[in-house]
Amino acid sequence: MKVLLNHPAREVEVKGPRRVRELLKELSLLPEAVLVVRGDDLVTEDDLLRDDDRIEIRPVMSGG
Amino acid sequence: MRCRKCKERAVLEIPRHHTAFCKSCLTEFVCAQAERAITEEKMFTKADRVLVAVSGGKDSLSLLDILHKLGHRADAFYVDLGIGEYSRQSKAKVESFTSSRSIPLHVHELKEDEGAGINELADLVHRPTCAVCGTLKRYHFNRTAVELGYHVLATGHNLDDEASRLLGNVLHWQTEYLDKQGPTLPASMEGFAKKVKPLFRLAEREIAAYAIVNKIDYIVEECPNSKGAKMLLYKDILNRLESESPGTKQAFYWGFLARQKADEQTRPSMAEHDQAVLHPCVTCGQPTTADVCSYCKLMARAKKDGPAPVGS
Numbered sequence A: 001m002k003v004l005l006n007h008p009a010r011e012v013e014v015k016g017p018r019r020v021r022e023l024l025k026e027l028s029l030l031p032e033a034v035l036v037v038r039g040d041d042l043v044t045e046d047d048l049l050r051d052d053d054r055i056e057i058r059p060v061m062s063g064g
Numbered sequence B: 001m002r003c004r005k006c007k008e009r010a011v012l013e014i015p016r017h018h019t020a021f022c023k024s025c026l027t028e029f030v031c032a033q034a035e036r037a038i039t040e041e042k043m044f045t046k047a048d049r050v051l052v053a054v055s056g057g058k059d060s061l062s063l064l065d066i067l068h069k070l071g072h073r074a075d076a077f078y079v080d081l082g083i084g085e086y087s088r089q090s091k092a093k094v095e096s097f098t099s100s101r102s103i104p105l106h107v108h109e110l111k112e113d114e115g116a117g118i119n120e121l122a123d124l125v126h127r128p129t130c131a132v133c134g135t136l137k138r139y140h141f142n143r144t145a146v147e148l149g150y151h152v153l154a155t156g157h158n159l160d161d162e163a164s165r166l167l168g169n170v171l172h173w174q175t176e177y178l179d180k181q182g183p184t185l186p187a188s189m190e191g192f193a194k195k196v197k198p199l200f201r202l203a204e205r206e207i208a209a210y211a212i213v214n215k216i217d218y219i220v221e222e223c224p225n226s227k228g229a230k231m232l233l234y235k236d237i238l239n240r241l242e243s244e245s246p247g248t249k250q251a252f253y254w255g256f257l258a259r260q261k262a263d264e265q266t267r268p269s270m271a272e273h274d275q276a277v278l279h280p281c282v283t284c285g286q287p288t289t290a291d292v293c294s295y296c297k298l299m300a301r302a303k304k305d306g307p308a309p310v311g312s
Helices: A020-026 B023-040 B058-069 B084-100 B118-125 B129-147 B159-171 B175-181 B204-213 B230-244 B248-262 B270-277 B294-305
Strands: A002-005 A010-013 A034-038 A041-043 A054-059 B012-014 B019-021 B049-054 B073-080 B105-109 B152-154 B194-196
Touching (some): A020 A034, A041 B204, B019 B023, B023 B058, B049 B058, B049 B084, B049 B129, B058 B073, B073 B084, B073 B129, B118 B294, B129 B152, B129 B294, B159 B230, B159 B248, B175 B248, B175 B270
Parallel strands (some): A002 A054, B049 B073, B073 B105
Antiparallel strands (some): A034 A041, B012 B019
């Protein structure tokens, strides 16, 4: 699956299927500091992500 | 995961409340928390005109959205700091948000009115950009709210902002700042706007989720000047604590507020304290503890040291 990360913006490819919590662990991201968006929808840590999903990891800290 | 309230598909788990919400129950939860803050902390009523300081970020745009959902009369105020592409993008988000909802927007342009953007001004006065930014924003927020006759100025500070600021103040024992860390600061004297933080009960993650499910188009990038800022480090530390022990941030900040309230009877009120130490700035008339306020001092220094005309 394609995973878009922010701060700085970049895209990585991650093999699916896997749960959101596993993806965050693999990317060394703290669940409290990010939200995971699939398409237009927020997903929770137990949701299953598939190979053809397009995912955005949105940091909750932004602006200034 | 299912919504604990209506059993629809959940979009956000909130471990500190042992719950999870679907889109509509999350929106309801966020609005209810903001309303509770407004009522319990006596921030304002539906008869009051509220000026919301907006940056184009998730917190301030969500606050404006929530206040309108709750039936409040809230207008927007944006300070264009002139930080290149970042300011252009954030201003465009603010303009698009307010025009699509017919919300009146007031704009202060630093480059027009002060003659230079925030980075140039900070260079001229040899001070950290974030410190100069804070001085300028506080000054214009207060002055605009007072001059345009708003009852109160609201900012989008959330639980994470307040907990991390409290952590910074406590780590350095800056006890003089603690009195001003409440969610409601009174209009203690002529020229001082009442200031409120209606999102202090909500975590940054809950507000970001609210913005996404309500399709609020906000600026996701961080301010380029915030790189390496101590506040980001404190937020990261608190997020690590929160992950291990949900509820840590609220226990820390709300616990502080409870202790502050318990001490109220034994200390002079903030209004009494302000009236004792503040008076009008000899240059601009805004309240200050010195003869000349920090904004006027800063602008005088920028004019003296600047190669080009700065301000009017």
